[in-house]
Amino acid sequence: MPEVVLEARDLWKDYGNVVALKGVSLKIREGEVKVVFGPSGSGKSTLLRCLAMLTKPTKGEVYLRGECLTAPGVDLNKARTRIGFVFQQILLFHHLTALDNVALGLRVVLKMPKEEARKKAMEALREVRMEKWADYYPAHLSGGQQQRVGIARALAMDPEVILFDEPTSSLDPELTGEVLDTIRQLAKEGRTMLIATHEMLFAREAADEMMFIDNGKILEVGPPEQFFTNPKTERARRFMARLLEKRGR
Amino acid sequence: MQFLLRYLPMFIDGFVMTVILTTVGLSVGFIIGVLAAIGDVYGGKVLSAIINAYVEFFRGSPLVVQLFIFYYSIPTLLNTLIDPFTAGCLVFILNSGAYQKGYIKGAIEAIGVDQMLAARSLGMTKFQAIRHVILPQALRIVIPSWTNEFCSLTKSTSVAIVITIRELTTVGYIVSAQTFRPMEVYAFVGLIYFLWIYAVVKMMDMLYKRVRIPGFIAEE
Numbered sequence: 386m387p388e389v390v391l392e393a394r395d396l397w398k399d400y401g402n403v404v405a406l407k408g409v410s411l412k413i414r415e416g417e418v419k420v421v422f423g424p425s426g427s428g429k430s431t432l433l434r435c436l437a438m439l440t441k442p443t444k445g446e447v448y449l450r451g452e453c454l455t456a457p458g459v460d461l462n463k464a465r466t467r468i469g470f471v472f473q474q475i476l477l478f479h480h481l482t483a484l485d486n487v488a489l490g491l492r493v494v495l496k497m498p499k500e501e502a503r504k505k506a507m508e509a510l511r512e513v514r515m516e517k518w519a520d521y522y523p524a525h526l527s528g529g530q531q532q533r534v535g536i537a538r539a540l541a542m543d544p545e546v547i548l549f550d551e552p553t554s555s556l557d558p559e560l561t562g563e564v565l566d567t568i569r570q571l572a573k574e575g576r577t578m579l580i581a582t583h584e585m586l587f588a589r590e591a592a593d594e595m596m597f598i599d600n601g602k603i604l605e606v607g608p609p610e611q612f613f614t615n616p617k618t619e620r621a622r623r624f625m626a627r628l629l630e631k632r633g634r
Numbered sequence: 635m636q637f638l639l640r641y642l643p644m645f646i647d648g649f650v651m652t653v654i655l656t657t658v659g660l661s662v663g664f665i666i667g668v669l670a671a672i673g674d675v676y677g678g679k680v681l682s683a684i685i686n687a688y689v690e691f692f693r694g695s696p697l698v699v700q701l702f703i704f705y706y707s708i709p710t711l712l713n714t715l716i717d718p719f720t721a722g723c724l725v726f727i728l729n730s731g732a733y734q735k736g737y738i739k740g741a742i743e744a745i746g747v748d749q750m751l752a753a754r755s756l757g758m759t760k761f762q763a764i765r766h767v768i769l770p771q772a773l774r775i776v777i778p779s780w781t782n783e784f785c786s787l788t789k790s791t792s793v794a795i796v797i798t799i800r801e802l803t804t805v806g807y808i809v810s811a812q813t814f815r816p817m818e819v820y821a822f823v824g825l826i827y828f829l830w831i832y833a834v835v836k837m838m839d840m841l842y843k844r845v846r847i848p849g850f851i852a853e854e
Contacts, residue, residue: 439755466757476752480771480847490756493766524849542756 387415388450390546390577391436391468396445398431405431406442407601413546416575420588420609423598424624429581430473432598433548436579437468450545466494469539469547473554475531477523483510483534484519487541495542509541510534513567529560533567540571547571549580585628589613597621638822641809648805649826655791655801659726660734660784666727667734668773672764674735675742685735692732697793700725705797718797726794730787737779741772774845781838785831802826 391413398406405428413419421429435442438454438461447454454464477486487506491497497505510516513533523531532552539547549568553561565587571578572591582588588595589609597605597612597620605611605618616622638645674685692700705721745768753763792803800808806823810816 437755439751462754462757462759464757465755470755472748472752472755474748476748478749478752478767478771479849480774489766490758493762494757522848524847538756 387417389414389448390450391579392448393432393436394446394448396432396435396442396447398428398435398440398443405601406435408445409598409601409603411596411603411606413577413579415577417577417593418572418591419579419594419596420592421579421581421596421598421603422583422585422588422624427599428601429598430550431601433470433550433579433581437470437548438464439470462494466490466542467545469542469544471532471535471539471547471549471552473551475523475528475535475555477531477534477538479523482520482522483515483526483537486523486534487538490538490542506537506541509537512540512570513537527560528556529563532556532560532564536564536567536571546577546579549578549582551581551583553582553584583628585613585625597624599624635818637813637815638818641805641813644805644809645802645822645826648800648802649830651799651801652788652791652803652827653830655722655726655794655799656784656788658723659730659787659791662727663730663734663787664780666731667738668769670731670735671738671742674739676760676764688728689732689735692729693736697725697729697790698796700729701793701797718794718799721797722791722794722799726787726791729790730783733783733786734780737776737783738772740779741776742768744775745771771847774842774847775850777838777842777845781835781842784834784838788831789827 389412393409393411396406396409397404407428409428409432411419421432423429431440434440436447438447442455445455449464449467452464453459454461477483478489481489484503484506487509488499488502491502491505492499495502507516507519510519513536515530515533515537518526518530518534523534526534532555536552552568553564556564561584565584568578568580569587569591580588580592592609594606595609595612596603597616597618599620605616605621607617611617612621612625616625670685670689673681677685701722704725705716705718709716709721749767749771750760750763753767754760758766791801794801795804795807798804802823806819810819813819
């Protein structure tokens with residue numbers, strides 16, 4: 386079996402009196418594509434943010450290739466360079482061109498010389514087919530183009546795993562397609578990825594495994610076909626029915 | 635109006651002093667404003683409380699009182715003397731720093747926590763994120779407020795007359811007393827202030843348009 390890249394053990398997270406995660410455990414192995422889905426407010430974003438250590442879990446551990454990130458004294462900045470993150474709200478740096486958005490982390494964090502960083506950033510933009518828009522500012526790109534730059538920004542750092550937090554939820558259906566194509570391409574290349582999404586048809590073909598999360602707990606895990614043909618839990622079955630009904634209309 | 639020409643060297647000296655006081659106050663105040671804003675937004679509760687105590691003192695008391703405190707009270711307390719120029723510079727720096735802190739803090743908060751989050755997700759330290767992501771954006775959108783502070787401080791330096799600094803207004807007062815022609819003198823003084831401020835404001839507007847972040851300000 387391939388090596389485990391990222392692992393969560395019994396993660397809990399509460400925001401004051403709202404408990405967003407109630408003991409979530411999961412493993413993502415080298416080259417695996419996992420999809421996590423579930424209703425709004427079920428804890429998907431919180432889970433992804435905890436895995437990237439962008440917020441601290443209240444309890445439980447996160448391991449990156451066996452190294453415990455939740456232990457005291459760990460260099461989290463270094464760990465975050467190894468975990469790519471793509472945001473639902475995209476969050477490009479407004480004041481930088483597409484190219485500089487991708488190059489900034491390379492220069493500032495990985496201390497690459499300027500020219501080398503630009504070259505590497507250009508390669509990443511090529512990978513998401515955005516090289517023609519390298520000199521455009523985010524405000525002058527469509528939402529789908531912006532998100533592809535967001536993906537390139539994560540890719541350029543050569544992360545060992547990429548976490549996608551509903552990467553197409555802020556896009557209309559037409560723009561959603563181009564972003565999903567990009568992610569599909571990455572899946573084919575064997576990238577290790579965890580994707581929170583409601584795009585079930587995409588999940589069906591791209592995911593090795595799907596996880597259904599509700600109310601801060603993973604209720605069901607299995608291959609995509611299981612969710613499409615015969616979900617084991619009633620809650621997942623009802624949610625799938627809703628999603629597919631919406632698509633069918 | 636001929637008599638004004640005779641006093642022109644004095645007016646020029648006064649104007650230069652006004653520009654010096656404003657420039658020192660704005661530039662050093664800017665450094666204080668940036669540091670105080672960062673400390674308030676990203677520092678702990680204690681640091682934030684100290685910064686706000688400083689800001690509220692300088693925003694909440696009259697400039698004249700501040701000048702008297704720095705020129706008379708503090709030196710008396712320390713049993714020493716201070717020259718008017720040094721006292722004036724200190725007050726304008728600290729006063730402007732307090733106001734600029736407010737403007738810059740507002741700009742940092744307008745940029746938002748999400749930009750910070752995106753920067754941190756790439757592995758940047760908080761400091762790197764502030765330096766490369768937050769400040770480059772905040773300092774662009776703060777330019778109009780900063781221009782306002784320039785206008786305000788330029789005129790505020792005229793209060794330095796109360797501690798005998800010979801800036802433009804003080805010179806006007808002296809010339810008016812010597813010539814008994816307050817009408818022309820103060821009109822002239824006012825005109826100099828107006829032209830200077832107008833020229834700088836126009837320049838700042840140009841700068842603002844040049845460095846604006848696409849999408850942040852309406853574009854024609």
